[in-house]
Amino acid sequence: MKRCQHCETDVTSRRQLLQSSAVGFGYLALSSLLGQDASASDPTNTNPLAPKPTHFAPRAKRIVFLFMKGGPSHVDTFDPKPMLDRDHGKPPPFELPKVLFAAQGNLLKSPWKFKQYGESGLPVSALFPHVAQHVDDLCMLRSVHGTNPAHGGALLKLHTGSDQFVRPSMGAWVTYGLGTENQNLPAFVTICPTLAHGGVNNWGSAFLPAHCQGTPIGNASLAAAAAKVKHIRNTRIDPDLQRQQLDLLQQFNQQDMERSGRDQALEGRLNSFELAYRMQASMPEVQDLSGETAATKKLYGIDDPVTENFGRQCLMARRFLEAGVRFVQVTHSDSEVQWDQHGELYQGHTKNAAEVDRPIAGFLTDLKERGLLKDTLVLWGGEFGRTPTSQGTDGRDHNPHGFTMWMAGGGVKGGFAYGATDEYGYYARENKMHINDLHATILHILGLDHERLTFRYAGRDFRLTVA
Amino acid sequence: MNSDLVMDSADALAETILKSTDDLSQRVHAVTRILFGRDATESEINNVARFINNGDTDKQSQRWSLVCQSLMISNEFFWIR
Numbered sequence: 394m395k396r397c398q399h400c401e402t403d404v405t406s407r408r409q410l411l412q413s414s415a416v417g418f419g420y421l422a423l424s425s426l427l428g429q430d431a432s433a434s435d436p437t438n439t440n441p442l443a444p445k446p447t448h449f450a451p452r453a454k455r456i457v458f459l460f461m462k463g464g465p466s467h468v469d470t471f472d473p474k475p476m477l478d479r480d481h482g483k484p485p486p487f488e489l490p491k492v493l494f495a496a497q498g499n500l501l502k503s504p505w506k507f508k509q510y511g512e513s514g515l516p517v518s519a520l521f522p523h524v525a526q527h528v529d530d531l532c533m534l535r536s537v538h539g540t541n542p543a544h545g546g547a548l549l550k551l552h553t554g555s556d557q558f559v560r561p562s563m564g565a566w567v568t569y570g571l572g573t574e575n576q577n578l579p580a581f582v583t584i585c586p587t588l589a590h591g592g593v594n595n596w597g598s599a600f601l602p603a604h605c606q607g608t609p610i611g612n613a614s615l616a617a618a619a620a621k622v623k624h625i626r627n628t629r630i631d632p633d634l635q636r637q638q639l640d641l642l643q644q645f646n647q648q649d650m651e652r653s654g655r656d657q658a659l660e661g662r663l664n665s666f667e668l669a670y671r672m673q674a675s676m677p678e679v680q681d682l683s684g685e686t687a688a689t690k691k692l693y694g695i696d697d698p699v700t701e702n703f704g705r706q707c708l709m710a711r712r713f714l715e716a717g718v719r720f721v722q723v724t725h726s727d728s729e730v731q732w733d734q735h736g737e738l739y740q741g742h743t744k745n746a747a748e749v750d751r752p753i754a755g756f757l758t759d760l761k762e763r764g765l766l767k768d769t770l771v772l773w774g775g776e777f778g779r780t781p782t783s784q785g786t787d788g789r790d791h792n793p794h795g796f797t798m799w800m801a802g803g804g805v806k807g808g809f810a811y812g813a814t815d816e817y818g819y820y821a822r823e824n825k826m827h828i829n830d831l832h833a834t835i836l837h838i839l840g841l842d843h844e845r846l847t848f849r850y851a852g853r854d855f856r857l858t859v860a
Numbered sequence: 861m862n863s864d865l866v867m868d869s870a871d872a873l874a875e876t877i878l879k880s881t882d883d884l885s886q887r888v889h890a891v892t893r894i895l896f897g898r899d900a901t902e903s904e905i906n907n908v909a910r911f912i913n914n915g916d917t918d919k920q921s922q923r924w925s926l927v928c929q930s931l932m933i934s935n936e937f938f939w940i941r
Contacts, residue, residue, distance in 0.1 A: 638929070642933065
């Protein structure tokens, strides 16, 4: 259809043609593809981000995910293996998985000593002395498994539930199910995310409504101090004039919608502009750490160059959580390998733990002191663990078959370890927790039944814990 | 909404429109023909008129730029029909 720049009359649009033609089945298919869900077709619901009722009483109202990119080794941090120490240097007396990322050598003992902490006596290695002070609040999940042997697949599986198809991220599902408390901020924020290994899909909304996607603040290759939402301020006009402009835009969009029919994607766009406008006022304030006390900054390690970057991210996360953001992700990643110690396990993990141990402990203390921890779910972990067998002389390979994540906060049993790996820490063995189970647990704590939180798309009901 | 690319493009389009005619209705028709391939409706002309006349007379070219920007980020321009 050629655009007519000088005609007096309208050019027929393709949508009009399909609608008016005798063979209108194309239009029918289009409507079903757009997937009308209950809230979108509800004429009284004008704001898709408004808080929604849960399926049952929630134990937590918000969630923060501290994502350690690269795969921290569980046998060197939270899952001690005395037999691994004993049999150091020997070939593994068990069968290795059929699919391996790389060739593996003999058993490699942990270079770090484990100690018991708190009243619960949960063991933590020398890598995390500050986090160890919080063991009585932590629930160790020692039998997590089922991501993928490679980073890309593993990140996607961890974040979206699938390593094969484009699916909405955890944060998008949570937003879809719960809405948000603060209408001036996005429901889902991801701080300094990695752009690699799935990139935007790890915080995307896929087929869920667009407002469910995460808003990235900075990225992993930028210093946290420089992490801001892009184009947050309009340098050319004042907010009042901008409001008038936005009203004009919405008038055009409303009339366009009346002409072409109500449509989820079109409405999504209307709403995202309104949110963007409101964010201009609220976002800079939340991101601004200058009002925090010196004592708070010290708590998060912002006074020390080693912990400053991650400390800033955690402090920003606390501010977003306080302000009502539903799902906050903090990523520990840089433009190199981060926790992925295929070699130099000792040097690499020492450096990584030193960057996050004090900030995470400070973050937990701060959440507790502000009364936030009791209804915030905190999740810590990476996309997989590492092998008890060596890679080269001094490294460990990827291990998605058995690894540790921990939870704290609302709905979580502190000072407790759930599940176990085998004697060497290779495979999850007792009370195995597949990544789908982890997702179901997260949704459950937030008051959502993972089998009832569905979205109709392409003719069937999808959910986060998809088969 | 706030990126330099969008705002500069809107400025350029506005300049073209303002040069082509002094009549407000014709200006609105020109924008919708360029961006959407159709004439403006009466209600759209009224909306734009209200927006333009809401400001000082010496700030009008800025307001026309904002009109162009708004239509360039509108759904009708954004999605191919």
